[in-house]
Amino acid sequence: MKTFDIVIVGGGMAGASLGAHLAADASVLILEMEPQPGYHATGRSVAFWEETYGGPAVQPLTTASGPLLASPDPDFHDRTFLSPRRTLHVGRSGDAPLRDALLQRFAGTVTLEPVDPAPLVPGLRSDWTIGVMEESCRDIDVAALHQAYLRRFAAKGGEIWVNARLESARADAGNWHIQTSQGAVQCGLLVNAAGAWADEIARRSGVAPIGITPLRRTVVQLRVPTLPSADLPLVMDLRAGFYFKPEGPGRVWLTPHDEAPSPPCDAAPEELAVAEAVARFEAVVDWPVERIEHRWAGLRSFAPDRAPIYGHDPVQPGFFWFAGQGGFGIQTAPAAALLGHALITRSPLPTAIAALPIDCYRPQRLR
Template sequence: MKRYDIAIVGAGIAGASLAAEVAPHASVLLLEAEDRPGYHSTGRSAAFWSETYGGPDIQPLTTASGPLLAAGGFLEPLGSLHIGRTEERSAIDAFLVEFEGSGVELRAVDPRDMLPGLRPEWTLGVYEPTCEYIDVGGLHGAYLAAVRRAGGELAVSANLEGATRANGRWLLDTRTGRFEADILVNAAGAWADPVAAIAGARPLGIQPYRRTMLQLRTDPAPPEHCPHVAHIGGSFYFKPEAGGRLWLSPHDETACDPCDAAPEELDVAITIDRFEHVVDWRVAALEHKWAGLRSFAPDRLPVYGFDPAVQGFFWCAGQGGFGIQTAPAAAKLAAALLLGKPLGAEVAHLDAGRYAPRRF
């Protein structure tokens, strides 16, 4: 039975990014329940880097992550167009007010000037020019590679089945064997509360939600330089992809148990119907459909820090749909808390207490 300083449950973007930050300073084991990392959420993400996504409490993490993502070559220009109908003026105004003074660049536009084929009732628009694509696979792979280079280890098909604290150490039983670690990190995404229960910690009410995604081919194809387009009321978003394809979501959040999520046919039909009420483009083909899980704490903020009641148990969970766009800054913040070090320059301005588990 090999002993590690830190065992991290979950090798999605949360666990992988945190492991990459701490592996140069401690011996690290990543425990992944599936046969490959990032299967449930990270690998099914339509991620984009948008400073407004997740709201003003998430924006500092997103903004701090931007330069780090850019430096790694993981961003490409996209832009985001938030649209609304005339009767949604108050929502547009509230959105602009929400980010006043944040440094996020937003400007009111006529959306019809930016999106050919937009139906006439969509009269209101706010453009967020800094929104960018994220190379999710590249980012996740880079973190896992960094873990390996620093001597960290990954165990797949290693579902956590038992965790016992004794003599200042965790004894961890998994499908692939028993491991020992001084600190146990809960980066289990949708399974964060069940992992907490296994370790004897109080679950925080982290709820998984299913989100539907479709890949479409349209006629006409999305115009050149088409931005990410999102309803200010939160009923859809879509963005162009390679080969003239379009990724489309109804922005659904259906509470569910942790699972291998699959799209429901009714959600697929609703998604296409909503899209057809936005633009006059014909849906030429539905090429692919899938669903992923997004997991939120009750206040919809992520949870980073040591559990106040269970010694040696650390939370890195509740990242919702913004886990990838915030990963670089979140991992640096969480790593500093985990290792007991001061916050680095990139994240020194962040309020770690805002995300601490003791807030519950």
């Protein structure tokens, strides 16, 4: 039986980023139940870095992650993970209170500017008269970021077991005895970075679940031959009914912003959600939809208060929660990994995340 200091359950962005930092200080194993890491939420992200996305609880993590994504350590990655995008929040005349609430909610933290949306989106239908520009929004190269973390993890001596499902875990005298589909392993600290499976992993480990709910998000890729420009902004509904963005010439990634409760699974899109997405898109712009080229779905996992959960379980301190990132785990990954490393190693917060309100992320708030 192999023994490690730390076992991380989940090899997506959360587990890979945290593991990349921890492997410099400890022997670390990542257990990934799929044949390759990042199969679920990480590999299905419509990734962008947007400071208002997720609300005030997520914004500090996103803002702190921005410089780390824009200018990574050269030993970590040789170029930026970000590329220009912008976000245009749009609404109809009755949505003025939502515009005002957005501006007030992020006053002093995120630069937002009321604008006329019509000149910014050719073909925008005439009833969409309200706009707020968020210039700072950027696209994220998710695959490059995930692979960079996995490379650093391996370079620091970390080990990954794929096709390794955690079947049970038992704490005894300060150690975890873990049974996986690839054999038994022991460790001192068990980290739950299992995304939609986080509560299930807690149950299998004899730890009370925290109430993490997976919600299905549907995405479609449309062929839109008359798309005016590939550098148009991400267009986001103030009522949270859709967002879409260009994905190369003549193509758009679109979601109806759905949040359908789902068991942890290999999520698949439902036809009703796909149809709703296209209907909402056609109500915003007059671009003809030639065809739906691809469709997919992913699970975004939320705690009851929709803020991430980072910290030792208050009843079982040998169990560390690194979960509940919702749909914001990519854009917050650099800051969250630094925070998780600091909490596990009991070291001071690095300068890059010194201002984070860490108590609002601890699991104690939900017990």
